[in-house]
Amino acid sequence: MGQAARTGVGPVVTGRAPVHVQPIHGFGAAHNSHAGISPLFIACRHCPGLVCDSIVKILAGLGLEVRLRVSDDTHAGPYFFLSYAHTPRHDANDPYDPDQWVERLFTDLCRHVMVLSGLNHGDRAGFMDRELHSGSYWPDRLAEGLATCRVFVPLYSRRYFESEQCGKEWTAFSQRILYHRARGSERVETIIPAIWVPVPVEELPEVARSIQFNHAGLGPRYAEHGFYGIMKLRQFRNAYETAVYHLARRIVEVGQSARLTPVDPPDYDSLESAFGAYDAGRPNGHRLRVTVVAPDIDNLPEGRGPYHYGRTAHEWNPYRPTLNRPLADHTADMVRHLGFRPDIGTLDEHSEYLLGDDPPTSPGLLLVDAWATTSDKFQEPLRRLDELGKPWISVMVPWNKDDTQTAEAEPRLRHRLEAALHNKLSEGHPVQRSAANGIPSYEQFNKAVPEMARSAVTQYLRHAPAHPPEGRASIERPRLQGPLSPSDGNDTEAQP
Numbered sequence: 001m002g003q004a005a006r007t008g009v010g011p012v013v014t015g016r017a018p019v020h021v022q023p024i025h026g027f028g029a030a031h032n033s034h035a036g037i038s039p040l041f042i043a044c045r046h047c048p049g050l051v052c053d054s055i056v057k058i059l060a061g062l063g064l065e066v067r068l069r070v071s072d073d074t075h076a077g078p079y080f081f082l083s084y085a086h087t088p089r090h091d092a093n094d095p096y097d098p099d100q101w102v103e104r105l106f107t108d109l110c111r112h113v114m115v116l117s118g119l120n121h122g123d124r125a126g127f128m129d130r131e132l133h134s135g136s137y138w139p140d141r142l143a144e145g146l147a148t149c150r151v152f153v154p155l156y157s158r159r160y161f162e163s164e165q166c167g168k169e170w171t172a173f174s175q176r177i178l179y180h181r182a183r184g185s186e187r188v189e190t191i192i193p194a195i196w197v198p199v200p201v202e203e204l205p206e207v208a209r210s211i212q213f214n215h216a217g218l219g220p221r222y223a224e225h226g227f228y229g230i231m232k233l234r235q236f237r238n239a240y241e242t243a244v245y246h247l248a249r250r251i252v253e254v255g256q257s258a259r260l261t262p263v264d265p266p267d268y269d270s271l272e273s274a275f276g277a278y279d280a281g282r283p284n285g286h287r288l289r290v291t292v293v294a295p296d297i298d299n300l301p302e303g304r305g306p307y308h309y310g311r312t313a314h315e316w317n318p319y320r321p322t323l324n325r326p327l328a329d330h331t332a333d334m335v336r337h338l339g340f341r342p343d344i345g346t347l348d349e350h351s352e353y354l355l356g357d358d359p360p361t362s363p364g365l366l367l368v369d370a371w372a373t374t375s376d377k378f379q380e381p382l383r384r385l386d387e388l389g390k391p392w393i394s395v396m397v398p399w400n401k402d403d404t405q406t407a408e409a410e411p412r413l414r415h416r417l418e419a420a421l422h423n424k425l426s427e428g429h430p431v432q433r434s435a436a437n438g439i440p441s442y443e444q445f446n447k448a449v450p451e452m453a454r455s456a457v458t459q460y461l462r463h464a465p466a467h468p469p470e471g472r473a474s475i476e477r478p479r480l481q482g483p484l485s486p487s488d489g490n491d492t493e494a495q496p
Contacts, residue, residue: 077148077262078127079113080251082106083170084155084196085163101231102155102196103128105244109153112248117255143265146172150255151190153247154208155227157197161205167273167339170207172266174274174337175446180260182323182330182442188258192250195226206341207274218243272450275339286457287362288340291350292316292328293378294369301374303409308400313346316369318398319442327367327398327445334449335365340457347381354393355384359465363456364393365449370406370438373416382420392460394452395424398445399438428455 082105087098110125119125127145146152152173160166173191180188193213201209215223221230221239230236230243294316295301297309308318315326323330332342343362347354353361366385372378385393397417400406406413418425425436432455435448 078124080151081149085159139268167275168271170274289364363460370413401440
Protein backbone atom coordinates (compact mmCIF):
# COMPACT_ATOMS: atom_id res chain seq x y z
CA MET A 1 0.00 0.00 0.00
CA GLY A 2 1.14 3.53 -0.62
CA GLN A 3 1.54 6.28 1.93
CA ALA A 4 -1.42 8.16 3.30
CA ALA A 5 -2.07 11.68 2.07
CA ARG A 6 -4.24 14.32 3.71
CA THR A 7 -7.20 16.06 2.13
CA GLY A 8 -10.02 18.16 3.48
CA VAL A 9 -12.29 15.12 3.84
CA GLY A 10 -10.00 12.67 5.58
CA PRO A 11 -7.04 10.38 4.99
CA VAL A 12 -6.42 8.90 1.54
CA VAL A 13 -4.43 5.69 1.17
CA THR A 14 -3.01 5.27 -2.31
CA GLY A 15 -3.94 1.97 -3.93
CA ARG A 16 -6.07 0.41 -6.66
CA ALA A 17 -9.82 0.76 -6.07
CA PRO A 18 -11.14 3.75 -4.08
CA VAL A 19 -13.30 2.69 -1.13
CA HIS A 20 -15.63 5.06 0.69
CA VAL A 21 -16.16 4.18 4.34
CA GLN A 22 -18.86 5.62 6.58
CA PRO A 23 -20.32 4.62 9.95
CA ILE A 24 -23.39 2.40 10.09
CA HIS A 25 -26.22 4.25 11.79
CA GLY A 26 -27.57 2.60 14.90
CA PHE A 27 -24.45 0.56 15.66
CA GLY A 28 -24.07 -0.49 19.31
CA ALA A 29 -23.18 2.20 21.86
CA ALA A 30 -19.96 0.42 22.80
CA HIS A 31 -18.65 1.06 19.29
CA ASN A 32 -20.13 4.45 18.61
CA SER A 33 -16.74 6.06 19.03
CA HIS A 34 -16.28 5.38 15.31
CA ALA A 35 -19.32 7.41 14.33
CA GLY A 36 -17.50 10.72 14.52
CA ILE A 37 -14.44 9.91 12.39
CA SER A 38 -13.92 11.59 9.05
CA PRO A 39 -14.39 9.44 5.93
CA LEU A 40 -11.52 7.19 4.89
CA PHE A 41 -10.76 6.75 1.19
CA ILE A 42 -8.67 3.74 0.15
CA ALA A 43 -7.42 3.76 -3.45
CA CYS A 44 -5.65 0.47 -4.10
CA ARG A 45 -4.08 0.98 -7.50
CA HIS A 46 -0.86 -0.98 -6.98
CA CYS A 47 -1.70 -3.79 -4.54
CA PRO A 48 -2.83 -7.22 -5.80
CA GLY A 49 -6.32 -6.93 -4.32
CA LEU A 50 -6.08 -9.18 -1.28
CA VAL A 51 -4.81 -6.27 0.82
CA CYS A 52 -7.89 -4.23 -0.05
CA ASP A 53 -10.17 -7.13 0.78
CA SER A 54 -8.51 -7.60 4.16
CA ILE A 55 -8.87 -3.92 5.04
CA VAL A 56 -12.51 -3.89 3.96
CA LYS A 57 -13.27 -6.89 6.17
CA ILE A 58 -11.48 -5.35 9.15
CA LEU A 59 -13.34 -2.04 8.80
CA ALA A 60 -16.66 -3.84 8.36
CA GLY A 61 -15.94 -5.70 11.59
CA LEU A 62 -15.56 -2.35 13.34
CA GLY A 63 -19.10 -1.40 12.33
CA LEU A 64 -18.23 0.61 9.24
CA GLU A 65 -20.23 0.43 6.02
CA VAL A 66 -17.96 0.07 2.99
CA ARG A 67 -18.79 1.36 -0.47
CA LEU A 68 -16.60 1.73 -3.57
CA ARG A 69 -16.43 5.11 -5.26
CA VAL A 70 -14.88 6.30 -8.51
CA SER A 71 -11.48 7.92 -8.08
CA ASP A 72 -10.93 11.48 -9.23
CA ASP A 73 -8.05 10.09 -11.32
CA THR A 74 -9.59 9.50 -14.76
CA HIS A 75 -6.79 7.05 -15.60
CA ALA A 76 -7.48 4.84 -12.58
CA GLY A 77 -9.96 2.66 -14.48
CA PRO A 78 -9.02 -0.34 -16.63
CA TYR A 79 -8.39 0.20 -20.33
CA PHE A 80 -10.94 -2.48 -21.23
CA PHE A 81 -13.56 -4.54 -19.42
CA LEU A 82 -13.88 -8.19 -20.49
CA SER A 83 -17.48 -9.33 -20.04
CA TYR A 84 -17.98 -13.09 -20.25
CA ALA A 85 -20.28 -15.86 -19.05
CA HIS A 86 -18.86 -18.30 -16.50
CA THR A 87 -18.94 -21.92 -17.64
CA PRO A 88 -19.99 -24.30 -14.85
CA ARG A 89 -18.01 -27.46 -14.16
CA HIS A 90 -19.75 -30.56 -15.48
CA ASP A 91 -18.64 -32.37 -12.32
CA ALA A 92 -18.22 -30.59 -8.99
CA ASN A 93 -15.39 -32.97 -8.09
CA ASP A 94 -13.48 -32.32 -11.31
CA PRO A 95 -10.56 -29.93 -10.65
CA TYR A 96 -10.60 -28.79 -14.29
CA ASP A 97 -11.52 -25.10 -14.56
CA PRO A 98 -13.38 -24.39 -17.82
CA ASP A 99 -12.81 -20.65 -17.48
CA GLN A 100 -9.04 -20.96 -17.56
CA TRP A 101 -9.10 -20.42 -21.33
CA VAL A 102 -10.94 -17.11 -20.88
CA GLU A 103 -8.29 -16.06 -18.38
CA ARG A 104 -5.55 -16.91 -20.85
CA LEU A 105 -7.25 -14.79 -23.53
CA PHE A 106 -7.60 -11.95 -21.01
CA THR A 107 -3.91 -12.19 -20.05
CA ASP A 108 -2.75 -12.16 -23.68
CA LEU A 109 -4.99 -9.17 -24.44
CA CYS A 110 -3.61 -7.28 -21.43
CA ARG A 111 -0.01 -7.88 -22.54
CA HIS A 112 -0.70 -6.55 -26.03
CA VAL A 113 -2.71 -3.57 -24.75
CA MET A 114 0.05 -2.60 -22.33
CA VAL A 115 2.56 -2.43 -25.20
CA LEU A 116 0.31 -0.90 -27.86
CA SER A 117 -1.24 1.76 -25.62
CA GLY A 118 1.90 2.81 -23.75
CA LEU A 119 0.29 2.41 -20.32
CA ASN A 120 2.51 3.07 -17.33
CA HIS A 121 3.53 0.57 -14.70
CA GLY A 122 0.65 0.14 -12.26
CA ASP A 123 -2.03 1.10 -14.79
CA ARG A 124 -4.59 -1.61 -15.41
CA ALA A 125 -4.84 -2.83 -18.98
CA GLY A 126 -7.97 -4.85 -18.38
CA PHE A 127 -10.59 -6.06 -15.93
CA MET A 128 -12.35 -9.40 -15.59
CA ASP A 129 -14.22 -10.64 -12.55
CA ARG A 130 -11.92 -13.66 -12.22
CA GLU A 131 -9.57 -11.45 -10.20
CA LEU A 132 -12.22 -10.97 -7.52
CA HIS A 133 -11.68 -13.14 -4.48
CA SER A 134 -14.28 -14.86 -2.38
CA GLY A 135 -15.79 -12.48 0.17
CA SER A 136 -14.85 -9.30 -1.69
CA TYR A 137 -17.42 -6.69 -2.61
CA TRP A 138 -17.67 -7.89 -6.21
CA PRO A 139 -20.82 -6.01 -7.30
CA ASP A 140 -19.19 -2.70 -6.30
CA ARG A 141 -15.96 -3.59 -8.07
CA LEU A 142 -17.81 -4.64 -11.20
CA ALA A 143 -19.75 -1.39 -11.18
CA GLU A 144 -16.58 0.65 -10.67
CA GLY A 145 -14.80 -1.12 -13.54
CA LEU A 146 -17.75 -0.52 -15.85
CA ALA A 147 -17.97 3.13 -14.79
CA THR A 148 -14.31 3.88 -15.55
CA CYS A 149 -13.11 1.58 -18.37
CA ARG A 150 -12.54 2.94 -21.87
CA VAL A 151 -13.72 -0.06 -23.92
CA PHE A 152 -16.28 -2.81 -23.25
CA VAL A 153 -15.44 -6.24 -24.73
CA PRO A 154 -18.33 -8.74 -24.59
CA LEU A 155 -17.34 -12.36 -25.26
CA TYR A 156 -20.14 -13.73 -27.43
CA SER A 157 -21.66 -17.18 -26.88
CA ARG A 158 -25.16 -18.50 -26.37
CA ARG A 159 -24.42 -18.77 -22.65
CA TYR A 160 -23.40 -15.10 -22.65
CA PHE A 161 -26.76 -13.87 -23.94
CA GLU A 162 -28.62 -16.11 -21.50
CA SER A 163 -26.71 -14.61 -18.55
CA GLU A 164 -28.47 -11.96 -16.49
CA GLN A 165 -25.15 -10.76 -15.06
CA CYS A 166 -23.68 -10.24 -18.54
CA GLY A 167 -26.82 -8.39 -19.56
CA LYS A 168 -26.44 -6.09 -16.56
CA GLU A 169 -22.81 -5.40 -17.43
CA TRP A 170 -23.84 -4.45 -20.97
CA THR A 171 -26.56 -2.15 -19.63
CA ALA A 172 -24.22 -0.41 -17.20
CA PHE A 173 -21.71 0.41 -19.92
CA SER A 174 -24.42 1.38 -22.40
CA GLN A 175 -25.69 3.98 -19.94
CA ARG A 176 -22.31 5.71 -20.21
CA ILE A 177 -22.65 5.80 -24.00
CA LEU A 178 -26.13 7.30 -23.69
CA TYR A 179 -24.84 9.91 -21.23
CA HIS A 180 -22.02 10.72 -23.65
CA ARG A 181 -24.44 11.27 -26.53
CA ALA A 182 -26.93 13.18 -24.39
CA ARG A 183 -24.26 15.84 -23.85
CA GLY A 184 -24.11 16.42 -27.58
CA SER A 185 -20.97 14.40 -28.20
CA GLU A 186 -20.56 12.47 -31.43
CA ARG A 187 -21.58 8.82 -31.66
CA VAL A 188 -18.89 6.47 -30.36
CA GLU A 189 -18.48 2.72 -30.83
CA THR A 190 -16.77 1.69 -27.62
CA ILE A 191 -18.29 -1.80 -27.49
CA ILE A 192 -15.89 -4.17 -29.26
CA PRO A 193 -17.36 -7.69 -29.37
CA ALA A 194 -15.30 -10.87 -29.51
CA ILE A 195 -16.52 -14.34 -30.44
CA TRP A 196 -15.98 -17.06 -27.85
CA VAL A 197 -18.35 -19.60 -29.41
CA PRO A 198 -20.02 -18.57 -32.71
CA VAL A 199 -23.69 -17.58 -32.50
CA PRO A 200 -25.75 -17.23 -35.72
CA VAL A 201 -26.52 -13.60 -36.46
CA GLU A 202 -30.25 -14.30 -36.56
CA GLU A 203 -30.08 -15.57 -32.97
CA LEU A 204 -28.38 -12.47 -31.55
CA PRO A 205 -30.54 -10.13 -29.45
CA GLU A 206 -31.27 -6.76 -31.01
CA VAL A 207 -28.76 -4.94 -28.83
CA ALA A 208 -25.94 -7.14 -30.17
CA ARG A 209 -27.04 -6.98 -33.81
CA SER A 210 -26.85 -3.19 -33.64
CA ILE A 211 -23.08 -3.37 -32.99
CA GLN A 212 -21.10 -3.05 -36.21
CA PHE A 213 -17.89 -5.09 -36.13
CA ASN A 214 -16.13 -7.09 -38.85
CA HIS A 215 -15.10 -10.32 -37.15
CA ALA A 216 -13.56 -11.60 -40.38
CA GLY A 217 -10.90 -8.91 -39.96
CA LEU A 218 -9.45 -11.01 -37.13
CA GLY A 219 -8.97 -13.98 -39.44
CA PRO A 220 -11.17 -16.60 -41.14
CA ARG A 221 -10.43 -19.35 -38.59
CA TYR A 222 -11.43 -17.07 -35.74
CA ALA A 223 -14.64 -16.02 -37.51
CA GLU A 224 -15.52 -19.68 -38.07
CA HIS A 225 -14.55 -21.22 -34.72
CA GLY A 226 -14.34 -18.33 -32.24
CA PHE A 227 -11.58 -17.93 -29.68
CA TYR A 228 -12.48 -21.13 -27.86
CA GLY A 229 -12.04 -23.23 -31.00
CA ILE A 230 -8.75 -21.74 -32.13
CA MET A 231 -7.32 -21.88 -28.60
CA LYS A 232 -8.21 -25.54 -28.02
CA LEU A 233 -6.86 -26.85 -31.35
CA ARG A 234 -3.10 -26.71 -31.74
CA GLN A 235 -3.33 -26.48 -35.51
CA PHE A 236 -4.89 -23.02 -35.12
CA ARG A 237 -2.17 -21.62 -32.86
CA ASN A 238 -1.10 -19.02 -35.44
CA ALA A 239 -4.72 -18.08 -36.04
CA TYR A 240 -5.13 -17.42 -32.32
CA GLU A 241 -2.02 -15.22 -32.14
CA THR A 242 -3.26 -13.21 -35.12
CA ALA A 243 -6.78 -12.78 -33.76
CA VAL A 244 -5.81 -11.74 -30.24
CA TYR A 245 -3.25 -9.23 -31.55
CA HIS A 246 -5.71 -7.57 -33.95
CA LEU A 247 -8.41 -7.49 -31.26
CA ALA A 248 -5.95 -5.74 -28.91
CA ARG A 249 -5.10 -3.25 -31.64
CA ARG A 250 -8.77 -2.47 -32.14
CA ILE A 251 -9.29 -2.02 -28.39
CA VAL A 252 -6.42 0.48 -28.25
CA GLU A 253 -7.55 2.35 -31.38
CA VAL A 254 -11.02 2.81 -29.93
CA GLY A 255 -9.74 3.63 -26.44
CA GLN A 256 -7.50 6.39 -27.77
CA SER A 257 -10.03 7.96 -30.14
CA ALA A 258 -13.23 7.78 -28.06
CA ARG A 259 -12.72 8.78 -24.42
CA LEU A 260 -15.89 8.21 -22.46
CA THR A 261 -16.17 10.29 -19.31
CA PRO A 262 -15.95 8.18 -16.12
CA VAL A 263 -19.16 8.24 -14.11
CA ASP A 264 -20.24 7.25 -10.63
CA PRO A 265 -20.74 3.48 -10.36
CA PRO A 266 -24.36 2.45 -11.00
CA ASP A 267 -26.47 0.57 -8.51
CA TYR A 268 -25.48 -2.81 -9.93
CA ASP A 269 -28.22 -4.85 -8.27
CA SER A 270 -30.96 -2.62 -9.70
CA LEU A 271 -29.74 -2.74 -13.31
CA GLU A 272 -31.90 -4.32 -16.01
CA SER A 273 -30.39 -6.94 -18.30
CA ALA A 274 -29.83 -5.71 -21.85
CA PHE A 275 -30.90 -9.16 -23.01
CA GLY A 276 -34.27 -9.09 -21.25
CA ALA A 277 -36.09 -9.56 -24.53
CA TYR A 278 -33.64 -12.16 -25.87
CA ASP A 279 -35.42 -15.15 -27.32
CA ALA A 280 -33.66 -17.39 -29.80
CA GLY A 281 -37.07 -18.56 -31.00
CA ARG A 282 -37.94 -15.00 -32.07
CA PRO A 283 -34.85 -13.93 -34.02
CA ASN A 284 -35.99 -10.33 -34.53
CA GLY A 285 -36.60 -9.70 -30.84
CA HIS A 286 -39.58 -7.73 -29.56
CA ARG A 287 -40.51 -4.70 -31.61
CA LEU A 288 -41.36 -1.75 -29.37
CA ARG A 289 -43.17 1.19 -30.92
CA VAL A 290 -42.25 4.65 -29.62
CA THR A 291 -44.82 7.28 -30.61
CA VAL A 292 -44.06 11.00 -30.30
CA VAL A 293 -47.06 13.25 -29.64
CA ALA A 294 -45.77 16.81 -30.06
CA PRO A 295 -46.19 19.76 -32.45
CA ASP A 296 -43.53 20.94 -34.86
CA ILE A 297 -42.01 24.41 -34.76
CA ASP A 298 -44.50 25.80 -37.33
CA ASN A 299 -47.60 24.70 -35.40
CA LEU A 300 -46.92 25.63 -31.79
CA PRO A 301 -49.86 26.37 -29.47
CA GLU A 302 -50.43 29.85 -28.11
CA GLY A 303 -47.96 30.79 -25.40
CA ARG A 304 -45.35 28.22 -26.38
CA GLY A 305 -41.89 29.21 -27.65
CA PRO A 306 -39.81 27.29 -30.22
CA TYR A 307 -36.84 26.40 -27.96
CA HIS A 308 -37.77 22.72 -27.44
CA TYR A 309 -39.07 21.99 -30.97
CA GLY A 310 -37.86 21.33 -34.50
CA ARG A 311 -39.08 21.04 -38.07
CA THR A 312 -40.89 17.79 -37.27
CA ALA A 313 -42.48 16.25 -34.17
CA HIS A 314 -39.60 13.79 -34.13
CA GLU A 315 -37.20 16.62 -33.18
CA TRP A 316 -39.01 17.52 -29.96
CA ASN A 317 -36.57 17.81 -27.03
CA PRO A 318 -38.27 18.72 -23.73
CA TYR A 319 -35.08 18.32 -21.66
CA ARG A 320 -32.91 20.74 -23.58
CA PRO A 321 -30.17 21.82 -22.75
CA THR A 322 -29.41 18.79 -20.52
CA LEU A 323 -30.24 16.53 -23.45
CA ASN A 324 -28.72 17.77 -26.69
CA ARG A 325 -30.61 15.65 -29.21
CA PRO A 326 -34.25 14.69 -29.92
CA LEU A 327 -35.94 12.72 -27.16
CA ALA A 328 -37.14 10.16 -29.72
CA ASP A 329 -33.57 9.33 -30.77
CA HIS A 330 -32.47 9.06 -27.17
CA THR A 331 -35.41 6.79 -26.33
CA ALA A 332 -34.69 4.61 -29.37
CA ASP A 333 -31.14 4.05 -28.16
CA MET A 334 -32.37 3.25 -24.66
CA VAL A 335 -34.87 0.61 -25.75
CA ARG A 336 -32.33 -0.83 -28.20
CA HIS A 337 -29.85 -1.22 -25.34
CA LEU A 338 -32.61 -2.98 -23.40
CA GLY A 339 -32.80 -5.58 -26.17
CA PHE A 340 -35.82 -4.29 -28.10
CA ARG A 341 -36.19 -3.30 -31.74
CA PRO A 342 -37.44 0.32 -31.71
CA ASP A 343 -40.00 1.62 -34.21
CA ILE A 344 -40.15 5.42 -33.93
CA GLY A 345 -43.08 7.39 -35.34
CA THR A 346 -45.48 10.28 -34.83
CA LEU A 347 -49.14 10.14 -33.83
CA ASP A 348 -50.15 10.27 -37.51
CA GLU A 349 -47.67 7.58 -38.53
CA HIS A 350 -48.80 5.20 -35.78
CA SER A 351 -52.51 6.08 -35.90
CA GLU A 352 -53.64 2.66 -37.20
CA TYR A 353 -51.67 0.91 -34.45
CA LEU A 354 -52.92 3.27 -31.74
CA LEU A 355 -56.55 3.80 -32.76
CA GLY A 356 -57.48 0.61 -34.60
CA ASP A 357 -59.55 -2.23 -33.17
CA ASP A 358 -57.20 -5.00 -34.28
CA PRO A 359 -55.40 -7.24 -31.72
CA PRO A 360 -52.05 -5.87 -30.50
CA THR A 361 -49.02 -6.44 -32.72
CA SER A 362 -46.36 -4.96 -30.41
CA PRO A 363 -45.94 -3.12 -27.08
CA GLY A 364 -45.49 0.65 -27.17
CA LEU A 365 -44.42 3.83 -25.41
CA LEU A 366 -46.37 7.05 -25.96
CA LEU A 367 -44.24 10.18 -25.38
CA VAL A 368 -46.71 13.03 -24.86
CA ASP A 369 -45.91 16.73 -24.83
CA ALA A 370 -48.42 18.29 -22.45
CA TRP A 371 -48.60 21.32 -24.76
CA ALA A 372 -49.88 19.08 -27.57
CA THR A 373 -53.06 18.38 -25.60
CA THR A 374 -54.09 22.04 -25.97
CA SER A 375 -54.65 21.44 -29.69
CA ASP A 376 -57.74 19.68 -31.07
CA LYS A 377 -55.46 17.97 -33.59
CA PHE A 378 -54.00 15.92 -30.73
CA GLN A 379 -56.80 16.07 -28.18
CA GLU A 380 -59.30 13.97 -30.13
CA PRO A 381 -56.98 11.07 -31.11
CA LEU A 382 -55.69 10.88 -27.52
CA ARG A 383 -59.26 10.70 -26.17
CA ARG A 384 -59.98 7.87 -28.60
CA LEU A 385 -56.89 5.99 -27.41
CA ASP A 386 -57.93 6.58 -23.81
CA GLU A 387 -61.34 5.06 -24.49
CA LEU A 388 -59.81 1.99 -26.15
CA GLY A 389 -57.63 1.32 -23.13
CA LYS A 390 -54.81 -0.72 -24.69
CA PRO A 391 -52.73 -1.40 -21.55
CA TRP A 392 -49.80 -2.55 -23.71
CA ILE A 393 -49.20 1.13 -24.57
CA SER A 394 -47.46 2.96 -21.71
CA VAL A 395 -47.84 6.75 -21.50
CA MET A 396 -44.88 8.95 -20.56
CA VAL A 397 -45.25 12.71 -20.12
CA PRO A 398 -41.91 14.58 -19.92
CA TRP A 399 -42.40 17.61 -17.67
CA ASN A 400 -39.17 19.59 -17.40
CA LYS A 401 -39.14 21.25 -13.99
CA ASP A 402 -36.75 23.91 -15.36
CA ASP A 403 -39.09 24.89 -18.22
CA THR A 404 -40.57 28.22 -17.05
CA GLN A 405 -43.28 28.34 -19.73
CA THR A 406 -44.55 24.91 -18.71
CA ALA A 407 -44.46 25.88 -15.04
CA GLU A 408 -46.49 29.05 -15.67
CA ALA A 409 -49.07 27.16 -17.76
CA GLU A 410 -49.26 24.11 -15.48
CA PRO A 411 -52.94 24.46 -14.39
CA ARG A 412 -54.13 24.74 -17.98
CA LEU A 413 -51.85 21.93 -19.19
CA ARG A 414 -52.90 19.61 -16.37
CA HIS A 415 -56.56 20.22 -17.20
CA ARG A 416 -56.10 19.46 -20.91
CA LEU A 417 -53.95 16.42 -20.18
CA GLU A 418 -56.60 15.04 -17.83
CA ALA A 419 -59.31 15.63 -20.43
CA ALA A 420 -57.39 13.73 -23.08
CA LEU A 421 -55.96 10.82 -21.08
CA HIS A 422 -58.04 10.49 -17.92
CA ASN A 423 -57.91 6.68 -17.79
CA LYS A 424 -54.29 6.36 -18.89
CA LEU A 425 -53.10 8.77 -16.22
CA SER A 426 -54.48 6.55 -13.46
CA GLU A 427 -53.78 3.04 -14.76
CA GLY A 428 -51.02 0.67 -13.75
CA HIS A 429 -48.63 0.61 -10.83
CA PRO A 430 -47.17 3.73 -9.14
CA VAL A 431 -44.21 4.05 -11.53
CA GLN A 432 -46.59 4.06 -14.51
CA ARG A 433 -48.86 6.65 -12.93
CA SER A 434 -45.89 8.82 -12.01
CA ALA A 435 -44.49 8.70 -15.56
CA ALA A 436 -47.90 9.54 -17.02
CA ASN A 437 -48.36 12.52 -14.73
CA GLY A 438 -45.03 14.19 -15.45
CA ILE A 439 -41.33 13.23 -15.47
CA PRO A 440 -39.46 16.26 -14.09
CA SER A 441 -35.92 15.60 -15.37
CA TYR A 442 -33.80 13.83 -17.94
CA GLU A 443 -32.31 11.62 -15.21
CA GLN A 444 -35.78 10.54 -14.02
CA PHE A 445 -36.78 9.83 -17.61
CA ASN A 446 -33.81 7.49 -18.00
CA LYS A 447 -34.84 5.60 -14.88
CA ALA A 448 -38.46 5.32 -16.00
CA VAL A 449 -37.94 3.99 -19.53
CA PRO A 450 -36.83 0.43 -18.57
CA GLU A 451 -39.75 0.03 -16.16
CA MET A 452 -42.30 1.40 -18.62
CA ALA A 453 -40.98 -0.75 -21.45
CA ARG A 454 -41.12 -3.87 -19.29
CA SER A 455 -44.68 -3.05 -18.21
CA ALA A 456 -45.77 -2.56 -21.83
CA VAL A 457 -44.24 -5.89 -22.85
CA THR A 458 -45.92 -7.70 -19.95
CA GLN A 459 -49.32 -6.34 -20.94
CA TYR A 460 -48.70 -7.10 -24.59
CA LEU A 461 -47.92 -10.76 -23.83
CA ARG A 462 -51.13 -10.98 -21.80
CA HIS A 463 -53.34 -9.58 -24.55
CA ALA A 464 -51.65 -10.63 -27.80
CA PRO A 465 -53.33 -13.52 -29.64
CA ALA A 466 -51.57 -16.87 -29.49
CA HIS A 467 -50.44 -18.36 -32.77
CA PRO A 468 -50.08 -22.16 -32.57
CA PRO A 469 -47.60 -23.68 -34.99
CA GLU A 470 -48.89 -24.79 -38.37
CA GLY A 471 -49.43 -28.51 -38.92
CA ARG A 472 -51.73 -31.20 -37.66
CA ALA A 473 -54.68 -29.98 -35.61
CA SER A 474 -54.15 -32.60 -32.94
CA ILE A 475 -51.34 -34.71 -31.57
CA GLU A 476 -51.77 -38.41 -31.08
CA ARG A 477 -51.00 -39.91 -27.69
CA PRO A 478 -47.38 -41.14 -27.76
CA ARG A 479 -46.77 -44.89 -27.54
CA LEU A 480 -43.73 -46.69 -26.26
CA GLN A 481 -43.69 -49.07 -29.21
CA GLY A 482 -45.22 -49.53 -32.60
CA PRO A 483 -45.56 -47.15 -35.55
CA LEU A 484 -47.40 -43.84 -35.19
CA SER A 485 -49.03 -44.26 -38.60
CA PRO A 486 -50.37 -47.31 -40.42
CA SER A 487 -47.65 -49.63 -41.58
CA ASP A 488 -47.09 -50.15 -45.28
CA GLY A 489 -46.36 -53.80 -44.59
CA ASN A 490 -42.60 -53.48 -44.95
CA ASP A 491 -41.81 -52.32 -41.36
CA THR A 492 -41.57 -54.65 -38.41
CA GLU A 493 -42.85 -53.62 -35.04
CA ALA A 494 -40.27 -52.34 -32.58
CA GLN A 495 -39.35 -54.76 -29.83
CA PRO A 496 -38.98 -53.76 -26.18
